[in-house]
């Protein structure tokens with residue numbers, strides 16, 4: 411779906427001058443080439459090359475952005491050109507992918523907790539940004555959007571942070587690939603155009619720094635650099651522009667006080683596959699009833715293989731029997747009874763023992779006398 415256009419209201423004719431935007435201080439973004447490291451998929455990846463273990467942070471006393479609701483503002487009608495690579499859709503999609511991961515989870519070290527993007531907040535601003543761009547325009551543009559658009563949204567569905575993306579060819583009056591700042595209580599970031607990896611790395615860098623140090627007087631790494639011309643020594647700055655992909659989206663490493671290192675939190679690795687019985691014949695030595703409309707049926711079967719207790723859904727056992735992979739039998743008083751698949755009057759499949767076995771070989775008897783134990787944290791076998 412295309413990102414809707416927004417045209418600034420006529421009173422906002424000459425940005426930065428008419429609305430009296432403050433000459434905001436700003437946190438400088440990465441300037442050098444960013445380093446990209448190979449990922450290993452652990453839940454929290456520690457990135458080498460960060461500051462030493464003796465690194466400390468300090469809190470200036472002003473609020474953080476505890477939960478960021480991020481609007482993506484593509485500044486300039488040039489963004490309506492979807493032939494750009496990356497285009498605004500690519501960037502929106504990458505940001506939404508990233509923010510759906512636990513990437514911001516370690517910001518809990520700074521009492522921040524998560525960031526989201528709603529497509530309804532994102533706009534292509536059709537007015538051209540200045541070139542070179544003056545970041546002090548951001549506050550005025552956001553205020554125009556608040557007055558004419560965001561204020562029409564329900565209170566619970568409004569952004570509280572604004573990320574500006576400049577189109578190709580637009581430079582900035584201030585140094586760096588991007589930065590974050592504020593105009594009163596409007597908090598924003600801006601950044602230059604580049605590859606998708608470059609854009610998401612700068613975006614994530616500015617986002618986590620803006621959340622933890624929105625106006626330059628919250629969390630910084632010591633020694634703080636909050637003076638009028640300070641560059642703010644923030645939690646990504648000390649990580650040497652390190653970045654790692656998170657679900658395929660390049661994201662900046664940030665300093666974690668818990669790990670005393672630069673980290674890139676990753677999604678938890680997928681759970682290990684459930685244990686599986688190798689193809690073969692197995693004795694069923696326990697079973698367990700389930701109930702449907704108060705009618706008992708065999709829900710689980712189990713046994714012991716290779717010193718391990720196994721428990722399997724009857725339905726999974728039937729599937730593997732039908733593939734010819736598994737066969738089952740029961741064994742009581744030296745009498746062996748093969749287990750086969752029966753079909754009920756209503757076409758339900760169930761396991762049943764051959765009729766010539768002893769009564770003790772009957773699965774119902776086993777379920778009544780030798781019930782499988784199902785510890786809550788043990789996966790069922792397949």
Ligand SMILES: [Zn+2]
Pocket residue numbers: 437438439440615619644646647
């Ligand atoms: Zn920074």
